[in-house]
Amino acid sequence: xxxxxxxxxxxxxxxxxxxxxxxxxxxxxxxxxxxxxxxxxxxxxxxxxxxxxxxxxxxxxxxxxxxxxxxxxxxxxxxxxxxxxxxxxxxxxxxxxxxxxxxxxxxxxxxxxxxxxxxxxxxxxxxxxxxxxxxxxxxxxxxxxxxxxxxxxxxxxxxxxxxxxxxxxxxxxxxxxxxxxxxxxxxxxxxxxxxxx
Amino acid sequence: xxxxxxxxxxxxxxxxxxxxxxxxxxxxxxxxxxxxxxxxxxxxxxxxxxxxxxxxxxxxxxxxxxxxxxxxxxxxxxxxxxxxxxxxxxxxxxxxxxxxxxxxxxxxxxxxxxxxxxxxxxxxxxxxxxxxxxxxxxxxxxxxxxxxxxxxxxxxxxxxxxxxxxxxxxxxxxxxxxxxxxxxxxxxxxxxxxxxxxxxxxxxxxxxxxxxxxxxxxxxxxxxxxxxxx
Numbered sequence: 486x487x488x489x490x491x492x493x494x495x496x497x498x499x500x501x502x503x504x505x506x507x508x509x510x511x512x513x514x515x516x517x518x519x520x521x522x523x524x525x526x527x528x529x530x531x532x533x534x535x536x537x538x539x540x541x542x543x544x545x546x547x548x549x550x551x552x553x554x555x556x557x558x559x560x561x562x563x564x565x566x567x568x569x570x571x572x573x574x575x576x577x578x579x580x581x582x583x584x585x586x587x588x589x590x591x592x593x594x595x596x597x598x599x600x601x602x603x604x605x606x607x608x609x610x611x612x613x614x615x616x617x618x619x620x621x622x623x624x625x626x627x628x629x630x631x632x633x634x635x636x637x638x639x640x641x642x643x644x645x646x647x648x649x650x651x652x653x654x655x656x657x658x659x660x661x662x663x664x665x666x667x668x669x670x671x672x673x674x675x676x677x678x679x680x681x682x
Numbered sequence: 683x684x685x686x687x688x689x690x691x692x693x694x695x696x697x698x699x700x701x702x703x704x705x706x707x708x709x710x711x712x713x714x715x716x717x718x719x720x721x722x723x724x725x726x727x728x729x730x731x732x733x734x735x736x737x738x739x740x741x742x743x744x745x746x747x748x749x750x751x752x753x754x755x756x757x758x759x760x761x762x763x764x765x766x767x768x769x770x771x772x773x774x775x776x777x778x779x780x781x782x783x784x785x786x787x788x789x790x791x792x793x794x795x796x797x798x799x800x801x802x803x804x805x806x807x808x809x810x811x812x813x814x815x816x817x818x819x820x821x822x823x824x825x826x827x828x829x830x831x832x833x834x835x836x837x838x839x840x841x842x843x844x845x846x847x848x849x850x851x852x853x854x855x856x857x858x859x860x861x862x863x864x865x866x867x868x869x870x871x872x873x874x875x876x877x878x879x880x881x882x883x884x885x886x887x888x889x890x891x892x893x894x895x896x897x898x899x900x901x902x903x904x905x906x907x908x909x910x911x912x
Contacts, residue, residue, distance in 0.1 A: 503786065503854035504705060505754065509907055553706065583786035584705035584855070624706040667911055671709075671902040678897055679712045679725050679876040 494537050496606035501582035502528070504551060504625050508662070508669045512550040515638075516645035518631055521547060524642045532629050536576045536606050542633040546640075549630070550650040552661045553673045555623045558652040566594060566614035573611035573634040579603050580627030590620045623674070686773070686806045688818075688844050690794025691829055695838040700736050702784050702834055703729070708857045709902055713751040716867075717875035722748035725872060733859055737780050737836055743863040747870075750860075751880055754894040755789070756853035758910050759882040765848045767818040767826050771841045771866070773807045778840060778863040785833040787856035792828030793837075793845045800825065818844055853907070855895070882906075 501507060510526040521533050529549060538545055552560050561567065579589035581604030592598045593607070594614040601607050606629065609615075620626075639645075649663040652673060663670045702708070711729050714722055722730050726748075733750060753761055771777050783790055800806070800822055806814040818826055828846065831837045836859075839845070850856075869875065882894040892910060896903040905911070 502852060503788075505756070505853040505855060505904065505907070508904065509853060586704055586706070622707075623710060624704055667905065667907050667909060669904045669907060671904070672900070674706065674709055674902050675899060676710050676897045676902060677712055677727060678878050678899060679727075681873050681876075 494608040498604045501580045504584040507551045512647045513645045514548050515546040517639035518545040518547040520642040536631050543635045547631045552626045552650045556621045557654045561617040562653045566616045568614045569611045576608045576631040578606040578629040586624035590618045684805045687799045689842045697836040699834045713877045715749045716747040716870045718869035719746035721872040744865045747862045753856050753882050755850040760849045767844045767846045768815045772811045780836045780838045780861045782836050782859040784857035790830040791847050795827045795829040798825050
């Protein structure tokens with residue numbers, strides 16, 4: 486599959502619904518992907534069904550979440566190229582939808598750097614370098630990631646649910662969006678409120 | 683017998699599409715409800731000024747009221763109490779209204795596809811608005827054939843253009859601009875016009891409002907995500 490590094494699988498375009506619908510689905514960190522079919526919302530099931538799992542590794546884990554970023558924040562903890570020698574297979578998508586901005590800001594290093602298209606699941610080996618560039622503007626970002634690995638052990642569905650997503654500014658971590666029962670807090674978006682005192 | 687004419691798409695005025703930022707930027711903007719044009723321009727920030735400059739204002743009325751806000755809508759929280767045909771004023775109130783809906787909302791205002799003339803045994807033009815809308819929805823529903831407007835453009839209409847909006851089928855944020863040129867309605871004082879909280883109606887209960895979206899210096903809260911709570 487990865488003999489020619491320029492011809493790795495890329496899925497068809499997937500259009501996501503509104504950010505409010507993306508706030509209602511479960512956000513997950515390293516869940517056993519199969520459990521999404523059993524317990525997951527329809528959006529996560531659809532994304533998993535469109536991910537070309539090779540079934541060549543012991544474990545398949547999925548992570549998904551909605552982030553708010555402003556010009557100082559990234560979803561990756563640093564701006565260096567990410568890679569490892571574990572022979573993992575990574576499937577990565579930056580979501581496309583009405584409320585989700587215009588650029589993925591995720592670069593893959595092939596012969597040259599390319600920025601991945603939004604809305605498509607890219608499949609590549611873990612020795613391939615990728616990174617997130619600073620977005621420099623205020624926007625929402627939805628990330629879907631599946632890792633096939635002999636090393637990364639998955640969590641059970643209800644242990645993998647996360648109630649918040651986190652972002653980084655100069656390696657410091659901040660809560661981006663946080664869920665609480667019937668409400669969602671977008672903590673990193675500070676609106677301009679006009680008051681007269 | 684009396685005859686009354688209601689207008690539709692043929693006499694709506696529409697601008698070209700206007701470029702709007704995405705939802706994260708829209709959520710940053712001040713929320714206005716019936717601010718005076720002066721206050722909106724002075725205190726609303728660059729984006730509000732941009733919206734005003736793109737609006738096809740006629741300046742033919744005493745007051746111009748500017749509303750620009752986002753609502754959180756879902757199948758039990760609508761932007762109106764019910765999806766009924768209505769006009770925003772009485773038949774002789776000569777307001778000029780400009781509305782704009784951003785593309786990210788799945789529901790769009792509907793206007794009549796064609797002009798219609800109704801024959802009635804009462805003079806509807808002498809009725810207040812809430813009475814004659816009964817005739818539109820209950821007596822002549824078969825005549826009220828609607829068509830949705832497009833997003834990201836100003837649509838200008840008069841008090842003779844009935845319109846309606848359906849209840850939302852999904853959960854989403856709806857950015858909406860409404861600028862009314864009127865002799866009859868006063869703008870809100872600026873302290874009331876710039877709002878930090880947006881309310882959405884509970885769709886099936888006419889008297890209940892609930893806070894569904896709140897803006898504060900610490901962030902934004904989206905409430906009533908899964909169910910309606912007071």
